[in-house]
Amino acid sequence: MSLTDPDARNRRVGSALLPFAWVLAILALASSPIMVSFLVGLPDPTSGFALVFLLYVALTVGFGLMLYYTAPHRNALGIVSYCFAYTGGLILILEAVPDETTHLPQGTLPAAVFYGIAAILLIIYIVHSVSAHQTLQDGVTTTATVTSAGINGMVNYVQHWKLTLKFTDQQGKDRWFHIGRTGLGYSVGQQFQIKYNPNKPGSRLGIVVLDG
Secondary structure (H helix, E strand, O other), rough: OOOHHHHHHHHHHHHHHHHHHHHHHHHHHHHHHHHHHHHOOOOOOHHHHHHHHHHHHHHHHHHHHHHHHHHHOOOHHHHHHHHHEEEEEHHHHHOEEOOOOOOOOOOHHHHHHHHHHHHHHHHHHHHHHHHHHHHHHOEEEEEEEEEEEEEEEEEEEEEEEEEEEEEEEEOOEEEEEEEEEEEOOOOOOOOEEEEEEOOOOOOOOEEEOOOO
């Protein structure tokens, strides 16, 4: 038993650590090219491979988890983007031996592909976050009703649902959108509180589901 709200305390600690978590996670991801330069500069690159590999994994996984647990909202796009960037750095280290023709690490091209995918996902994540933030600040709150509910897969042995929701905007137009949920008990007629952007009522990016 505690005299203070543990959830409130955790939120305060998370908010204080979040800026450091962002910086450390980004630096960890950016360390891969530096580590590869270090390996290439060694007379025998294989001699330092194990140390560099373990150090990169420890930094990226450790600070990635720190960012995951301190972030107030965990977005799947942000997590996947981080994983792609992590994999790109890993490939760069695993294929650090220079190519005889280009003199670049052999993993440069495949790593660039993973970094590119990570960048695209990050941009989409930022666009989603900005749109959601604008909606939470200035959006209109209303009720959306489930018009279709079906199981479309499993996530860690838990049912994943695809739900179709309908709401009526300020102009009296009915609008539909999809959301995904895991768990049990979703059915047609169930209602969710949502916010939408009144300036772009037809934009899925401007819709935030507040509960459920």
